[in-house]
Amino acid sequence: MTDVVENAEYDVVVIGAGPVGENVADRARAAGLSTAVIESELVGGECSYWACMPSKALLRPVVARADARRVPGLSGAGRGPLDTDAVLAHRDACASHWKDDGQAEWLEGIGVRLYRGTGRLTGARQVSVTTSEGTEHRLTARHAVAVCTGSRAVTPDLPGIAEARPWTSREATSAKEVPGRLIVVGGGAVGVEMATAWQALGAEVTMLVRGKGLLPRMEPFAGELVAEALTEAGARIRTGVSATALRRAAPDAPVTVELDDGERVEADEILFATGRAPRTDDLGLDTVGLEPGSWLDVDDSCRVRGSTWLYGVGDVNHRVLLTHQGKYQARIAGAAIAARSQGVPLLESDRWGAHAATADHAAVPQVVFTDPEAASVGLTLKEAEEAGHRVRAVDHDLASVAGSGLYAQDYRGRARMIVDLDRNILLGVTFVGPGIGELLHSATVAVAGEVPIDRLWHAVPAYPTISEVWLRLLETYRG
The missing domain is CATH 3.50.50.60 (FAD/NAD(P)-binding domain)
Structure with a gap:
């Protein structure tokens, strides 16, 4: 029989201490709400130990060598094989050797109570935590329970x-x-x-x-x-x-x-x-009228539809399965939880306000760290047309930009922007080529900010950088 060692009450209970859960907890504490976080594996979640951090650590030497091979004076130095042991050791270090001491200390440092164990809903605002030793903590959330358990392959x-x-x-x-x-x-x-x-x-x-x-x-x-x-x-x-x-x-x-x-x-x-599936199989969703193992259907504040207290943030809501987008949702959800706890009404009409994850629909950025890199934000041409927008795709060869010729010999790449012809704004941008990942945020600002094309003309790119592709795209559009 499981021993109950604690009955505790918090303003907010977060199930899952990956980057999404950490951010929800951080925003809740910043608003003065008492917060508990439950984690069954490592604090920091999939991204820190089995996804973003280790994968990019593996890829960085690969891309750096490829870049060196395309630069006069360095091409010979980049011909040898990679030092596999060094690459894997660097990967291990970037994954903190699969230890979460630092991230656990950070949570405690901001005043969040960390429970190690398996969290499970047992009713409205009720969460049970079962530890590896078999003991049980029973938690009550005054205002919100946020499910941030992510997804699994x-x-x-x-x-x-x-x-x-x-x-x-x-x-x-x-x-x-x-x-x-x-x-x-x-x-x-x-x-x-x-x-x-x-x-x-x-x-x-x-x-x-x-x-x-x-x-x-x-x-x-x-x-x-x-x-x-x-x-x-x-x-x-x-x-x-x-x-x-x-x-x-x-x-x-x-x-x-x-x-x-x-x-x-x-x-x-x-x-x-x-593909991936939500980690909601053994979460106790059935105790609150939801189907076990399902994705959580949420509104733009990340609150589960039909509920006044349950939130699904990050991968579990199946909106966008990207770490940075999950962290964005966490900031939105944390602000919404805080506002509702204080009785502040949320303005659903405020599309780009503090309590709406609008970027999930309109301005999702992603970089694929291959050689060449591929990066995009917003809609593709096909998506824009299927959504009923009257659009024009404007393309440019990245190799023809002065900055790309300096970046690498025999540079190969391409850029495209999708222009909404009725509103004169950008709906999407895609870059492919070496070193273009850092270009993406400029495109994200343009798409999320709905910056008029005429104003973009005054955003002058520095010479000689690959960013000059913006000028070339605008010149092509103007004809």
Whole structure:
């Protein structure tokens, strides 16, 4: 029988101490609300230990070497292999060696009570925390419970998949050795980033993509340029195929993948980067009238529809599965919780106000850290047209900008902006090319700020930088 060691009451209870939960807690405490956070794994969550931080640590040496190879005077220095041990050691350091002492101390430093254990709803505003020792804390939230438990990678239900022991994003970002041969199933951001990293570290990579190309949620040219570079680096990319079965005869044996076209592909490891599911299976959603294992349907303040106290923030609401967007939602939700706790009415008509996560719909930025980098914000041409906007796509070759020629020899890249012809503002921007990730925030400001095209003409880019592409795009638009 579980021993109840505490009955406690807080203004806000947060389930999940990843970057989203941390930010909700931070905003609640800043508003003077007593706050508790529950975490069953590591404080800092998926991003800190198995996603953003370790993956970008793996990719940074890869991209730096690629950049060096394109610069006169450095090209010879960049020809050698990467120091695998050093890269993996740097990755481990960036993941804090999978220890969360620092982040736990930060939470406590801002006055948040941290409960380590599994949090579960037991009724309206009621949360139970079961520790690894089997003891139980029963918490009551006066104002809000915020579910910030994130998402988990899913693998398809294929014959032989259990025996094959496939990698998910967690294994791909934390592996201790470079596989001789790696199959990557999926052509989205995780798939292309991990293919880029492990190919550069010495793996022979084969990508299996069910669709027509890579990065299907971006403009088509983004996936085309990334695929071209991966192929030149030695990766094999198969599109329009699906795995039908897996076989691994022994733990140390290769894995064989059977494809729907009859071909078989063999490798030492296989990564499935094919989707995610909400971590809400054992959350007690049924005790408050919701379906276990479901995504949480929320409004723009991230409050669960039909509830006055339950919030779903970050991946669990399935709005945008990106860390920075989840943190943005957390800031919005924290402000909304604070306002409602003080009886301050929220203005639903205030589209870009402090309590509405409008950017989730209109200005989501993303960088894919491949070589070349791919970055986008807002709508693609297809999305804008399907939404009924009257638009024009304006394209420019990034290689023709003076700054790109200085950045690298034989620079290859492309830029596109989507102009709303009725409102004379930008609905979306996409960049693909070396070193363009840092360009994206300028585009995000333009899209989120709904800056008129005529005003953008007065935002003068410094010479000679790659940012001059803005001037070229505007010149093309004006004709």
